[in-house]
Amino acid sequence: xxxxxxxxxxxxxxxxxxxxxxxxxxxxxxxxxxxxxxxxxxxxxxxxxxxxxxxxxxxxxxxxxxxxxxxxxxxxxxxxxxxxxxxxxxxxxxxxxxxxxxxxxxxxxxxxxxxxxxx
Amino acid sequence: xxxxxxxxxxxxxxxxxxxxxxxxxxxxxxxxxxxxxxxxxxxxxxxxxxxxxxxxxxxxxxxxxxxxxxxxxxxxxxxxxxxxxxxxxxxxxxxxxxxxxxxxxxxxxxxxxxxxxxx
Numbered sequence: 001x002x003x004x005x006x007x008x009x010x011x012x013x014x015x016x017x018x019x020x021x022x023x024x025x026x027x028x029x030x031x032x033x034x035x036x037x038x039x040x041x042x043x044x045x046x047x048x049x050x051x052x053x054x055x056x057x058x059x060x061x062x063x064x065x066x067x068x069x070x071x072x073x074x075x076x077x078x079x080x081x082x083x084x085x086x087x088x089x090x091x092x093x094x095x096x097x098x099x100x101x102x103x104x105x106x107x108x109x110x111x112x113x114x115x116x117x118x119x
Numbered sequence: 120x121x122x123x124x125x126x127x128x129x130x131x132x133x134x135x136x137x138x139x140x141x142x143x144x145x146x147x148x149x150x151x152x153x154x155x156x157x158x159x160x161x162x163x164x165x166x167x168x169x170x171x172x173x174x175x176x177x178x179x180x181x182x183x184x185x186x187x188x189x190x191x192x193x194x195x196x197x198x199x200x201x202x203x204x205x206x207x208x209x210x211x212x213x214x215x216x217x218x219x220x221x222x223x224x225x226x227x228x229x230x231x232x233x234x235x236x237x238x
Contacts, residue, residue: 026168026174026189035161035164036161036166036167039159039161043155046151047155049148113236117229119170119228
């Protein structure tokens with residue numbers, strides 16, 4: 001009669017002799033670069049306020065013509081900041097007649113929040 | 120016999136004659152400034168990786184001596200980036216013997232994630 005020897009759990013445990021930092025769970029260089037680009041777009045008080053103003057706008061959008069006064073900034077400066085937010089994938093821009101209208105890209109803020117939580 | 124008149128819900132509704140942009144829901148200048156400071160700390164790929172490496176460290180902490188190699192950076196540069204993350208309230212630093220040990224401030228990443236989601 002032969003008995004089947006059970007595999008001891010120690011066999012499947014992590015080898016304690018393995019000493020480099022467990023970098024597997026950490027972000028890689030390319031992921032970190034992409035994340036930093038989005039954070040850079042948010043790393044300015046005027047851009048944070050613009051994003052917040054657009055989000056709070058009626059029907060979730062705001063005309064560029066309504067964004068200069070709350071920030072006390074000229075339109076070229078506001079347009080420059082808005083372009084950075086568009087390029088980062090946070091805002092959507094739509095030209096209608098004379099003015100451009102901005103809205104938050106659906107799910108964009110949730111994705112950034114998830115990115116931070118999962119760092 | 121007197122009947123108590125119910126308050127109609129329309130009395131408490133928002134006055135539709137109010138027309139300026141509904142900036143009440145948007146972030147104020149001071150809140151935006153504070154938020155931008157945290158995003159600025161995250162606006163660098165090396166700092167994003169450092170934060171991620173510290174979080175993935177054994178027992179949630181990492182010796183500074185284990186952070187230079189994964190980033191291929193010198194220790195003064197790594198220490199500079201770590202200081203920015205500490206100053207932003209994201210990392211906690213503890214000196215033990217020769218080395219400094221870093222851990223993520225409890226709840227800090229969740230607060231930043233909430234900040235983004237609630238913009």
